[in-house]
Amino acid sequence: MIIAVSGCLLGENIRHNGGHKRDTFITDELGKHAEYISFCPEDLAFGTPRDSIRLITATEGIIVQNNVTSEDVTPLLTKTSKEELNRIAEHPLCGIILKSKSPSCGLGSTVLYRTNGYSETKGNGVFAQMCKEKFPLLPMEEEGRLLDPWLRENFIMQLFAYHDFETFKASIPTMKDLVAYHQSYKFMLQSKNDDNYMKLGNIVGNHNNDSFQVVLSTYETLFKETISHKSSIGKTRNVLEHMAGFLKKEISEVEKKTLHEQICDYTHKIIPLITPLSTIDMLAKNYNINYLLGQKFLHPYPKELALRSDLKSSK
Numbered sequence: 001m002i003i004a005v006s007g008c009l010l011g012e013n014i015r016h017n018g019g020h021k022r023d024t025f026i027t028d029e030l031g032k033h034a035e036y037i038s039f040c041p042e043d044l045a046f047g048t049p050r051d052s053i054r055l056i057t058a059t060e061g062i063i064v065q066n067n068v069t070s071e072d073v074t075p076l077l078t079k080t081s082k083e084e085l086n087r088i089a090e091h092p093l094c095g096i097i098l099k100s101k102s103p104s105c106g107l108g109s110t111v112l113y114r115t116n117g118y119s120e121t122k123g124n125g126v127f128a129q130m131c132k133e134k135f136p137l138l139p140m141e142e143e144g145r146l147l148d149p150w151l152r153e154n155f156i157m158q159l160f161a162y163h164d165f166e167t168f169k170a171s172i173p174t175m176k177d178l179v180a181y182h183q184s185y186k187f188m189l190q191s192k193n194d195d196n197y198m199k200l201g202n203i204v205g206n207h208n209n210d211s212f213q214v215v216l217s218t219y220e221t222l223f224k225e226t227i228s229h230k231s232s233i234g235k236t237r238n239v240l241e242h243m244a245g246f247l248k249k250e251i252s253e254v255e256k257k258t259l260h261e262q263i264c265d266y267t268h269k270i271i272p273l274i275t276p277l278s279t280i281d282m283l284a285k286n287y288n289i290n291y292l293l294g295q296k297f298l299h300p301y302p303k304e305l306a307l308r309s310d311l312k313s314s315k
């Protein structure tokens with residue numbers, strides 16, 4: 001899985017002051033499961049160390065200004081941002097992780113100043129804005145927001161689901177494969193957006209008798225859009241109960257009661273999501289419920305990341 005990352009988050013000494021902002025979750029944990037392509041449009045434009053810059057909202061659009069000399073450096077940063085964008089686009093990316101608050105890399109957290117020098121609002125950095133426009137369906141997040149366990153868990157699930165779809169597409173699938181793929185994502189898609197899950201089912205049903213390429217392409221767009229949604233405790237509870245429904249004919253009363261209690265405790269934030277999921281996984285293995293065992297929602301990413309062990313990963 002290839003992810004483009006702001007170079008300073010990888011520990012490269014390329015910030016304006018010659019320092020870095022190494023993020024150990026990205027380098028030491030996610031890094032075991034991904035290959036990184038680094039970028040830095042500012043180092044390319046101005047070298048390191050360099051004067052800091054700011055974004056100003058002017059009538060003609062966003063202006064990039066040197067904080068020391070007040071020089072308008074918009075053309076140069078725009079040029080190097082495009083170069084970095086084209087360079088990372090040469091790779092089969094599954095996501096982009098950006099440095100928050102940066103005039104280049106911030107994704108919604110960059111301060112935009114008014115021409116009178118006062119801060120006005122927050123928006124995207126120059127490079128981040130280009131990324132949003134070029135890759136509208138690609139998982140994209142700032143490292144600052146990834147400190148929130150809920151956003152982190154949702155983003156990592158999105159990354160791996162995106163990568164899984166790309167791998168599926170590269171396998172030259174048939175219609176039958178797409179039906180099986182959709183089935184395996186049933187509970188994950190329901191935990192994101194139940195309406196979209198139904199729409200995806202209709203696409204797979206192919207009631208218009210479209211060519212497989214048209215069906216796959218339509219499915220891909222809505223699938224990638226759906227995995228970008230955030231899950232909630234309510235939606236996840238529905239999914240857990242639905243999964244438990246697949247077990248109810250097989251399991252004992254004690255097992256049923258235990259699972260029900262765990263789902264309630266999860267809903268009340270007493271235990272983390274991993275607890276009822278591990279019970280469902282164990283019971284599905286014990287009673288050979290293959291439909292459940294094939295569900296991506298049980299194992300959406302490497303278990304070593306342990307994101308569902310955190311009570312705060314559910315909201």
Ligand code: SF4
Pocket residue numbers: 006007008009014015016039040041042043099102104105
């Ligand atoms: S431009 Fe982006 S990658 Fe470069 S130092 Fe600033 S935040 Fe980091």
